[in-house]
Amino acid sequence: xxxxxxxxxLLASSTHDMRNVLAVIRxxxxxxxxxxxxxxxxxxxxRLLQALEEVQKQISKGALLTNxxxxxxxxxxxxxxxxxxxxxxxxxFCSMIARHAKAAHICCIATTAEQAVWFEHDALTxxxxxxxxxxxxxxxxxxxxxxxxxxxxxxxIGFYLTAEGEAAALEALASASGIQSAPPPWPAKLLxxxxxxxxxxxxxxxxxxx
Amino acid sequence: MTQExxxxxxxxxxxxxxDTLAERLSMRGFTADIAYNGTSALEKxxxxxxxxxxxxLRMPGMDGFAVLKAVKQRNPQVQVIILTGHGGDQEAxxxxxxxxxxxxxxxxxxxxxxxxxxxxxxxxxxxxxVAASFAQAGDIDSAREVMAEKDLLQG
Numbered sequence: 594x595x596x597x598x599x600x601x602x603l604l605a606s607s608t609h610d611m612r613n614v615l616a617v618i619r620x621x622x623x624x625x626x627x628x629x630x631x632x633x634x635x636x637x638x639x640r641l642l643q644a645l646e647e648v649q650k651q652i653s654k655g656a657l658l659t660n661x662x663x664x665x666x667x668x669x670x671x672x673x674x675x676x677x678x679x680x681x682x683x684x685x686f687c688s689m690i691a692r693h694a695k696a697a698h699i700c701c702i703a704t705t706a707e708q709a710v711w712f713e714h715d716a717l718t719x720x721x722x723x724x725x726x727x728x729x730x731x732x733x734x735x736x737x738x739x740x741x742x743x744x745x746x747x748x749x750i751g752f753y754l755t756a757e758g759e760a761a762a763l764e765a766l767a768s769a770s771g772i773q774s775a776p777p778p779w780p781a782k783l784l785x786x787x788x789x790x791x792x793x794x795x796x797x798x799x800x801x802x803x
Numbered sequence: 804m805t806q807e808x809x810x811x812x813x814x815x816x817x818x819x820x821x822d823t824l825a826e827r828l829s830m831r832g833f834t835a836d837i838a839y840n841g842t843s844a845l846e847k848x849x850x851x852x853x854x855x856x857x858x859x860l861r862m863p864g865m866d867g868f869a870v871l872k873a874v875k876q877r878n879p880q881v882q883v884i885i886l887t888g889h890g891g892d893q894e895a896x897x898x899x900x901x902x903x904x905x906x907x908x909x910x911x912x913x914x915x916x917x918x919x920x921x922x923x924x925x926x927x928x929x930x931x932x933v934a935a936s937f938a939q940a941g942d943i944d945s946a947r948e949v950m951a952e953k954d955l956l957q958g
Contacts, residue, residue, distance in 0.1 A: 621823055
């Protein structure tokens with residue numbers, strides 16, 4: 594998982610989603626125009642409101658996507674070199690990868706948290722680790738729901754991942770005890786365990802550090 | 804040719820988008836059927852034999868390229884317009900090779916889409932007319948070639 598590949602994948606997915614957002618806005622506003630242009634003298638008020646509500650919804654979705662892409666560029670500058678909020682990065686990742694995830698039958702959910710969890714890595718490095726896990730999921734070619742929560746665990750920082758879904762996908766993830774990229778290797782390790790009947794992982798971001 | 808005569812199938816997993824597009828086409832006198840995934844699209848093609856398919860590329864399960872290939876193998880006379888938020892020039896070239904009539908990117912203007920649908924339908928009718936003329940003259944091979952002409956040219 595190279596930096597370039599990670600950025601390309603996230604931007605491709607985000608761009609696709611943004612085009613869909615714009616397409617729904619265009620059709621919904623177009624429908625409102627059509628209803629006023631071609632429709633009866635008194636247009637269907639309920640349908641008009643529904644179309645405009647959809648526009649509002651899509652604008653919110655577009656704003657979230659934009660903020661997520663912004664996370665790639667801003668985190669280092671805002672919080673100092675090599676530092677980022679894991680909660681925000683997880684949310685950005687889930688938002689940016691959503692379109693690719695949907696096509697692969699994977700659902701990524703970032704658990705919301707009131708407090709930031711500061712990682713001593715830049716956002717891109719953290720995104721790379723999450724992308725590696727995501728690609729591991731796609732290789733299993735099975736439906737999967739992945740919940741991501743930034744946290745500290747026994748002195749290390751990383752993500753708790755809770756995976757639910759088909760056995761093949763869970764097994765593929767569980768067998769991936771090491772997640773790394775080349776070159777150079779950056780610190781990440783995926784540790785599986787089971788708890789309360791669910792497959793859980795700890796994605797530690799310093800496991801390989803010297 | 805009347806607008807109602809063109810049988811359109813819209814294939815997209817973005818429900819809100821495709822439902823609204825169908826509604827807008829309906830306000831312009833077109834009837835459009837909808838499929839929300841590739842498998843359902845192929846069933847509808849077999850059952851209703853649309854004239855023009857407006858097809859998304861990236862969908863869960865069977866993707867747009869797989870649908871396009873299957874449609875062109877089974878019903879080469881059906882015209883397929885790609886309308887997608889995914890991909891760029893490379894995907895457009897591949898779609899052309901597989902026999903797509905045109906490649907449009909979301910968000911597209913409804914008039915541009917309608918122009919493409921009308922031209923695709925006109926091409927289909929002309930191909931059928933020429934093929935019928937060959938068939939009437941007993942030249943079955945030429946008739947078959949005309950029906951698959953687009954695919955041959957684009958492949």
